[in-house]
Amino acid sequence: xxxxxxxxxxxxxxxxxxxxxxxxxxxxxVGIIIYDEKTSSAVMAHIMLPxxxxxxxxxxxxxxxxxxxxxxxxxxxxxxxxxxxxxxxIAGGAQxxxxxxxxxxxxxxxxxxxxxxxxxxxxxxxxxxxTGGTSGRTIEFNPEDQRLEIRTVHKGVVTA
Amino acid sequence: xxxxIGPVELDFLKEAGNxxxxxxxxxxxxxxxxxxxxxxxxxxxxxxxxILLDEEEEAASAxxxxxxxxxxGWMIFMLPAAHADRLALQMTGGTHPASVSLMQSAFAExxxxxxxxxxxxxxxxxxxxxxxxxxxxxxxxxxxxxxxxxSAVxxxxxxxxxxxxxxxxxxxxxxxxxxxxxxxxxxxxxxxFPFAGEANE
Numbered sequence: 001x002x003x004x005x006x007x008x009x010x011x012x013x014x015x016x017x018x019x020x021x022x023x024x025x026x027x028x029x030v031g032i033i034i035y036d037e038k039t040s041s042a043v044m045a046h047i048m049l050p051x052x053x054x055x056x057x058x059x060x061x062x063x064x065x066x067x068x069x070x071x072x073x074x075x076x077x078x079x080x081x082x083x084x085x086x087x088x089x090i091a092g093g094a095q096x097x098x099x100x101x102x103x104x105x106x107x108x109x110x111x112x113x114x115x116x117x118x119x120x121x122x123x124x125x126x127x128x129x130x131t132g133g134t135s136g137r138t139i140e141f142n143p144e145d146q147r148l149e150i151r152t153v154h155k156g157v158v159t160a
Numbered sequence: 161x162x163x164x165i166g167p168v169e170l171d172f173l174k175e176a177g178n179x180x181x182x183x184x185x186x187x188x189x190x191x192x193x194x195x196x197x198x199x200x201x202x203x204x205x206x207x208x209x210x211i212l213l214d215e216e217e218e219a220a221s222a223x224x225x226x227x228x229x230x231x232x233g234w235m236i237f238m239l240p241a242a243h244a245d246r247l248a249l250q251m252t253g254g255t256h257p258a259s260v261s262l263m264q265s266a267f268a269e270x271x272x273x274x275x276x277x278x279x280x281x282x283x284x285x286x287x288x289x290x291x292x293x294x295x296x297x298x299x300x301x302x303x304x305x306x307x308x309x310x311s312a313v314x315x316x317x318x319x320x321x322x323x324x325x326x327x328x329x330x331x332x333x334x335x336x337x338x339x340x341x342x343x344x345x346x347x348x349x350x351x352x353f354p355f356a357g358e359a360n361e
Contacts, residue, residue, distance in 0.1 A: 008209035009307055010318075024217060025303025028311050048208075048311045055315040063208075096308050097224055097296045107311050136304020138217050153219045153301045 004140070007031075010063035012045040014075060017144040024138040026092035028108035030065070030115050030131070033089045033141045033148065034072045034124065036081045042143040043072045049107065050114030065114040073122055086124045089148045089160070090115055091139050093131040108132070128160045165205070169353050174203035176285055177323050177340065180278035185327070187273045192250040196327060198274075200340075203323045208310060211320065220244070220302035223271025223295045224309060227279070230288035231352050233344040234309045235279075237271040237325075241299060243336040247327075268297040274325070278340060286352060309343050316346040 007013045007023040015021045021044040023031050028048075035042035045068040052064035061067035076086055093112030112131040119126055130137070130150050140149045150158045177200030185198040221244035225235045239247065248266040249256075272295050283290045298305060310320055320343045327336040 009211060009310065011209045025301065025307040027300075027304035027308035029307055048307070049315060060318060094304070096298050096300055096304065134300075136301035136307075138301065138303070151217065153217075153299075 002142070002144075007044045007046050009046050010048055010060050012043060012062040012068060012071065014041070014043045015143050016041055020140055020142050022138070022140040026137040026139065027094055027096045028092070028111060030090055030092035030111045031137070031139045032065075032068065032072070032115055032119075033139075034069075034076070034086050035089075035141075035143060035146055036076060036085050037087065037146060038085060039079075039081060040143045040146075041076070041079060041081060042141060042146075043075050044141055045069075045072060047111065047115070050110050065111060065118055069115070069118045069122065073124075083123065087146075088119050088124050088126045089128040089141070089146075090119075090126060091130045091137050091148070091150050094133050094135055094137070096134055096136060130158065130160065165349050165353060169349070170203050170205065172285070172353075173282070173321065173342075174200055174323065176281040177203060177278060177325070179285070180274075180281035181325060182277075183280065184274040184277035187277065188247075188251075188270065188327075191269075191273075192247075193253075194250060198325060198327045201324050201326060203321065205319050206322050207319045208317075211306060211310070211322075218302050219299065220305055221267055221297070221299045222305040223268050223275070223297050225271075225275055225295055226293035227290065227342070227344075228293070229283075229290040230286065231282065231290050231342075231344060232348045233342060234312050235275050235292065235343075236305065236309050236341040237274050237338065238302065238305060238341065239267075239327075239336055239338040240302075243327075243338070244299070247336065264297050264299075268295040271295050271297070274338075274340070278323075282352075288352065306341060309341060312343065317343070320344075321349075 003019045017040040023046045032045045093108040095108040135152045138151045181198035189196045219241035222238045248263040251266040279290045323340040325338045
């Protein structure tokens with residue numbers, strides 16, 4: 001069994017072949033994996049919100065889709081991996097509660113949209129996504145074969 | 161980090177938890193017709209990155225409320241799914257599971273009792289008014305349920321208040337290990353404890 005690197009909420013970690021990246025508790029949050037097949041280099045982020053623009057607090061960059069994706073891309077550029085080689089897999093963005101007149105619990109769909117838009121703006125192809133619905137997810141990515149394992153309470157394990 | 165409260169305030173919140181737990185246990189005992197006890201062994205502030213680092217894929221049932229008044233934010237009462245079902249079963253007085261919606265509604269009511277008792281205790285101790293929204297119920301992976309409440313205050317906050325709650329009863333083969341999670345909006349805890357800084361110096 002290869003070592004598992006745990007990615008917390010509002011957190012971001014990188015790994016190469018021989019280690020795996022894992023994050024748990026994706027409700028409305030979105031797990032983003034950006035990787036390079038050639039070097040088996042991968043980064044996983046667990047973002048909670050779409051946009052860092054409207055916050056007055058000091059920005060924790062991995063908490064927001066925009067700043068997290070920017071940092072992820074810069075990580076690869078720093079390793080001299082060109083952007084055109086990058087691919088993405090995403091999961092999460094569920095809506096678990098339905099407070100009828102509260103926008104706060106519609107974050108899931110907004111997170112998913114923001115992540116897809118940002119990746120598309122950066123010309124990074126999304127090769128797989130499992131988003132939406134009403135169930136929480138735990139995901140695990142293996143940089144070696146680029147397989148993503150998605151676990152939910154109700155539907156068991158899916159591998160993509 | 162916007163939660164500048166110290167050990168004195170945490171102790172206070174834990175104590176309020178114990179008082180609230182006493183009231184909640186009494187109310188639950190009456191409803192189920194069985195003796196129940198509830199205690200709060202700990203209260204702590206945990207940064208977001210550390211909250212989900214335990215293995216928390218277990219299925220849980222949660223009831224969520226919006227807090228308003230002297231303390232604003234979100235409050236969650238959570239039990240492992242099997243414990244929640246057992247509690248709901250005792251509340252409906254059945255021996256086998258009733259309809260799903262009845263079980264959910266019974267569990268939501270249990271959450272209402274527990275959180276309502278906690279909020280009243282804080283209110284009594286501080287002399288300030290606090291109130292709860294109607295409950296929202298969901299059953300899913302524990303970590304995802306927690307993350308969900310955190311994202312509601314996430315733009316400005318980086319930590320949450322975790323209060324453990326142990327529910328035990330003479331008729332239960334084992335105790336129910338629940339948790340109360342309060343995710344205050346930034347600045348809200350200081351409002352509740354305007355002298356927090358001084359007390360800790």
